[in-house]
Amino acid sequence: MKRIFLLVLFILLVSQVLCDDYTKKREEMVEKQIVARGITDSKTLQAMLTVPRHLFVPEDLRDEAYADYPLPIGYGQTISQPYVVALMTSSLKLQGNEKALEIGTGSGYQAAVLAEIVDSVYTMEIVPELAGRAEKTLRDLGYTAVMVKNADGYFGWEEYQPFDVIMITAAVDHIPPPLIQQLKDGGRLILPLGNPLYYQTLTLVEKRNNELYTKHIGDVRFVPMTGYAQVEAGKEEVPEESPELEEPEEIAEPERPVEEKTDLVSLGMLLGLILLIAVATLIVYRKRIF
Numbered sequence: 544m545k546r547i548f549l550l551v552l553f554i555l556l557v558s559q560v561l562c563d564d565y566t567k568k569r570e571e572m573v574e575k576q577i578v579a580r581g582i583t584d585s586k587t588l589q590a591m592l593t594v595p596r597h598l599f600v601p602e603d604l605r606d607e608a609y610a611d612y613p614l615p616i617g618y619g620q621t622i623s624q625p626y627v628v629a630l631m632t633s634s635l636k637l638q639g640n641e642k643a644l645e646i647g648t649g650s651g652y653q654a655a656v657l658a659e660i661v662d663s664v665y666t667m668e669i670v671p672e673l674a675g676r677a678e679k680t681l682r683d684l685g686y687t688a689v690m691v692k693n694a695d696g697y698f699g700w701e702e703y704q705p706f707d708v709i710m711i712t713a714a715v716d717h718i719p720p721p722l723i724q725q726l727k728d729g730g731r732l733i734l735p736l737g738n739p740l741y742y743q744t745l746t747l748v749e750k751r752n753n754e755l756y757t758k759h760i761g762d763v764r765f766v767p768m769t770g771y772a773q774v775e776a777g778k779e780e781v782p783e784e785s786p787e788l789e790e791p792e793e794i795a796e797p798e799r800p801v802e803e804k805t806d807l808v809s810l811g812m813l814l815g816l817i818l819l820i821a822v823a824t825l826i827v828y829r830k831r832i833f
Contacts, residue, residue, distance in 0.1 A: 565595060565597055565608075565609075568597075568608075568609040569591070569592055569595075569596070569609060570592065571609070572591070572596075572609040572611075572625050573588055573591050573592055575611075576611050576625050576626050577591060577625065577626055577629045580626060582626075582629050582630065582633050584632075584633040584636075586637060586639065586659075586660045587629050587632045587633040587637075587656075587660070588629075589659070590632065590656045590657075590659035590660055591625065591628070591629055591656065593659055594652065594655045594656050594659060595684070596608045596609060596622075596625070596652060597609070598680060598684065599616075599622060599650040599651055599652040599655070599677075599680060600614050600616065600622055600650065601614075601615075601616065601617070609625065611624065611625065611626065612624050613627075616649060616650045616673070617672070617673070618670045618672060618673055619766065620649050620650075620670065620673060620766055621649070621766060622649060622650040622652050623649075623652070623653065623712065623765075627763060628652065628653055628656055630745070630760070630761075631653075631710060631712075631733050631745070632653075632656055632657065632660070634733055634745075634747050634760055635708050635710070635731050635733055635747075636731070637657075637660045637661055637708065639660055639661060639662070640661070640662055640707075641661040641662060641706075641707035641708050642661070642662060642663050642665070642703070642706050642707050642708075643657050643661045643663070643664045643665070643706060643707065643708045643709070643710065644664075644665045644666070644667075644699065644700060644703075644706040644708070644709045644710070644722075644725070645657065645664060645665070645666040645667070645709075645710045645711075645712065646666075646667055646696030646697075646699075646709070646710070646711040646712065646713065646722070646768075647667070647668065647669075647696060647711065647712035647713040647768070648666040648667060648668035648673065648674060648677045648691055649668065649673060649677065649712065650673070650676075650677055650680070651666070651676075651677030651678070651680050651681045651689075651691070653710070653712055654666040654677070654681060654686070654689050654691075655681060655684065655686055655689070657710070658681075658686045658688050658689050661688075661707075661708070662688065663688050663689075663690075664686075664688060664689045664690070665689075665690050665692070665700050665703050665706070666689060666690070666691055666692070667691075667692050667693075667694050667695075667696035667699075667700060668691065668692075668693060668694075668696075669693070669694065669695050669696065669769055669770050670693075671693050674691055674692070674693035675693070677691055678691040690703075695770035695771055696711070696713075696719075696768075696770070697719045697721065697722075697768070697770055697771040697772050697775075698719070698721045698771070699719070699721045699722050699724075699725040700725070701721075701725065704724075704725035705725055705726065705727035705728075705730065706725055706726060706727060706730060707727050707730050707731075708730060708731050708732070708733075709722055709725070709726055709730070709731075709732040709733075710732075710733050710734070711732070711733070711734035711735070711768070712735075712765065713735070713739075713765055713766055713767060713768035713769070713772075714735045714736075714737065714738075714739035714743045714764075714765040714766065714767050714768060715734065715735070715736065715739060715767075715768040715772050716736070716737060716738055716739060717736075717775070718732070718734065718736070718748065718755075719772065723750070723755070726750045727750070728750055728751065728752065728753070729749075729750065729751060730749070730750050731747060731748065731749050731750075732747075732748040732749075732750070733745070733746065733747050733748070733760075734746055734748070735763050735764075735765040739765075739766075739767030739768065740767070741764075742762050742763070742764050743762070743763055743764065743765060744759050744760075744761070744762060744763075745759070745760040745761050745762070745763045746758070746759055746760065747760060
């Protein structure tokens with residue numbers, strides 16, 4: 544019985560250390576990568592502090608989940624750089640009562656960030672494997688207000704229109720007309736607009752009285768939007784890899800040593816706990832023997 548108790552205690556202690564480690568990494572991410580670059584929207588900052596980004600990346604990349612750059616998630620796609628996620632989210636000026644449409648679910652991370660703020664999120668992913676994986680991750684984390692659909696996002700999700708906000712997380716050289724139609728009057732749409740093979744301009748679009756008003760936010764680089772968007776643009780092939788994806792030109796190089804230091808501290812704490820449990824186990828066995 545004592546051995547079972549010690550095993551449960553050990554698991555709880557290790558889990559707590561790991562949780563504390565990722566919580567600290569999220570705090571550092573928000574402070575050094577997001578707030579330091581001028582983002583102050585409280586809803587966005589709280590969402591970035593809350594969503595466990597490391598659970599949306601492949602296991603072998605979890606140590607880099609909170610680093611200042613995008614990460615590959617398979618099938619030629621990436622999870623966006625944390626700053627870009629925060630920038631796109633805050634630019635929409637969300638109030639909390641919106642119905643949002645996201646084009647390009649990817650890992651599901653951006654949908655989770657939106658779900659921390661708005662009433663409901665409808666997100667579309669053209670790659671079946673990514674759609675299934677994201678849906679499972681979101682469901683396991685309790686994001687019941689997010690609906691995932693495996694389909695070409697170019698045509699939107701007509702069944703649930705109109706949407707208060709629409710976010711496109713893939714590069715496209717024009718705004719898909721179906722998405723303009725499905726955007727509510729007074730609604731806002733944000734997307735990386737421009738040549739999908741080079742840099743794009745992060746563009747905020749507001750629809751007022753069926754007129755579109757645009758605002759340019761900055762240069763970014765996203766993976767290309769696939770499906771009908773490529774047919775419409777006359778592109779038959781898109782390179783499988785695109786270097787420096789989604790990283791704005793002004794972003795500094797990631798501070799890898801900070802993450803390495805954090806990992807070493809966590810490892811030391813974990814080894815200390817293992818040693819503590821081992822000593823406690825020896826004491827228990829000595830009492831039983833003598």
